[in-house]
Amino acid sequence: MNRTASPWQLATRTARMNPSAIREILKLTERPGIISLAGGLPSAETFPVEAMREATARVLRESPREALQYAASEGYAPLREWVAAEVGRNGLAVDAAQVLITSGSQQGLDLVGKVLIDAGSRVAVESPTYLGALQAFVPYEPEFVTIACDDEGPLPDAFAARAKGARFLYALPNFQNPSGRSIGAARRAALARAAEAIGVPIVEDNPYGELWFDAAPAAPIASHWREGTVYLGSFSKVLAPGLRLGYVIAPPAIFAKLVEAKQAADLHTPSFNQRIVHEVIRGGFLDAHVPTIRARYKAQRGAMQAALAAHLPQSGPLACSWQVPGGGMFFWVELPPGVDSDALLVKAIARGVAFVPGAPFFAGEARHNSLRLSFVTVPAEAIERGVAALGAALAELHDETAGRRPRRPAMQTAAVAP
């Protein structure tokens, strides 16, 4: 290839864009026999195929022309009204006029980035945070500011101290991807107060909130500061991700700009999909359907919780730690210091199990001794086998490392100061 002759000059932003680490791992997991605890894929068992079939037939019978024609960039009005009512039930009172239907909530993140981020803008994120959000924001060339977190999410004082002048804080308060952690009610109020005090808006992303196992989440952060918060939701986890349907709820100060960005991005989300989903859900379908997903995922969480306790050491030189998530799809495992989950992945794949290493989820300094496990994609029996294989891979890696350890320092003595 004669590179100098290429007529293509790439935009500067592309230098920071990279293929998703998860995506590359997912390719490995397509090999036959691999148990994938890697993907963030909902269980296909939960897809309401029969309801989809009926709704599609009805839409194509009753409003085929409207479903197949161009439509408004804001979205299908009855679906916008449904969303407004639904988030109202969850403690966030909004008008349907503030609801923008998007092509999955990933598009909501892209539109937020396009409208709010200049090159060099500071954007505050949790540590770790959702990789897809980093990918959506990166093309707009922000400087990420990592906010210290505890088991309940971002620390309000750390946020107030570090985030002044940031364009927004990106937070995922319910069963966060990747950590599984949730922000409690008092912490939500405190974060909203801190944000208002320093004048930094919040982008609140809630794809997993409906997937609670024991108790429904607290009211959204947005309910504490409506005019300072953008709220994102999705139908991917309660219906099916292959429809690519999500929404953004934004205050009047930026709603019109988000609609303009949406129009420039893809004119509108498919009217076909919007009408079918509205037809599925308008009669209260989710009230019966979502509990079946919760029950399934709760059982699978239990299976992973038991498997982790059985197969990963919690004391000694290989002691691992994890929180038990109250919902969602993920366990986040902290490995012993010095164990690199990239190296562990190689061993794990050889033993027939895949996971996602933790490093890509950090916008700042990465903790390489961490990994994410999904408990929703494969059934309980496979979870048990997969976690057992992971435990064996960890032991193998440790044995090899221990075997090599005496040699390494000796080899490096000459070059490295003590």
Next chain:
Amino acid sequence: MNRTASPWQLATRTARMNPSAIREILKLTERPGIISLAGGLPSAETFPVEAMREATARVLRESPREALQYAASEGYAPLREWVAAEVGRNGLAVDAAQVLITSGSQQGLDLVGKVLIDAGSRVAVESPTYLGALQAFVPYEPEFVTIACDDEGPLPDAFAARAKGARFLYALPNFQNPSGRSIGAARRAALARAAEAIGVPIVEDNPYGELWFDAAPAAPIASHWREGTVYLGSFSKVLAPGLRLGYVIAPPAIFAKLVEAKQAADLHTPSFNQRIVHEVIRGGFLDAHVPTIRARYKAQRGAMQAALAAHLPQSGPLACSWQVPGGGMFFWVELPPGVDSDALLVKAIARGVAFVPGAPFFAGEARHNSLRLSFVTVPAEAIERGVAALGAALAELHDETAGRRPRRPAMQTAAVAP
């Protein structure tokens, strides 16, 4: 409202983003009784509802889990292969690996902008050009360079002289929106040669190529310089726009970056829609279906051609001019110098007909005495009545302007130098 207290700081790029002029006009056309020659909406009569119904039922019967699950960012492999074969039939030999499925070709334009445009980059465009492309590119803050055009499209010499150093030339060679004009075979080759000589790639947008009435278009510009051209296509005009399905074909030099941008934008285009459309078209459906669209639109073009000849003056002080398009959806009418199509629109709406003023289609200096008429959205009889009303509105505007003219110069004499 306390504006100073708003926590939202918008990105600089939003200052250049605006709601589409067409969109605002389309709102007017929703008033009952208005004949809209404004929208670029395909005739809903052409939507293959029965084929969609069968294909959807089959997809939900045979591969519901795959259709409703997350999928690859590049698109559904059999659909990518279909696209490669189809553009091959039209004279552009490509590998399916170079095909990226997008959420309408509008998204293709957004991704191209994201990957190729830096703030201040020069982007060469036709005059007039597709408004949706300007909207897609504007958020990336280019400087538009307008290339002089004749009835056959951009002049290669003007392009070579003005576009050196531009990131790309954006061209719409078949039945262009808004002008209806097509670029001939020799001009395509000459443009490709000029582009290669100055090292400026071409972004070739072809949503309307299948809608030819008399003869199929010449081979794509891309066929003359494959490694220097991105080619965009769409299912919106041959199947239905409400599915939001298009594609980008790009050389290896930029394909991977477009996929990364796609992934960041919305992960992937709905697998549901991709599989349904593939199910509709895989057996050769379009070979029978598209000729029916061509026949319908050709008859409607004829109706508009006759109505224009009957109701718009072609000589005298109100002489208008237009080209008869060989396909597509639009007539472009040049009004007499000094007649502003914005003012004409007010009169036209009052008489029950809407069109799109020409000014928004110019990236550089706008020709306000121009307008776009769609002949596909409403049937022949309504076209006749609509164009008659347009002719009457033009005469009324002229009479009023003529009536006022004597007063104006007198009022201004004191202030304006002779």
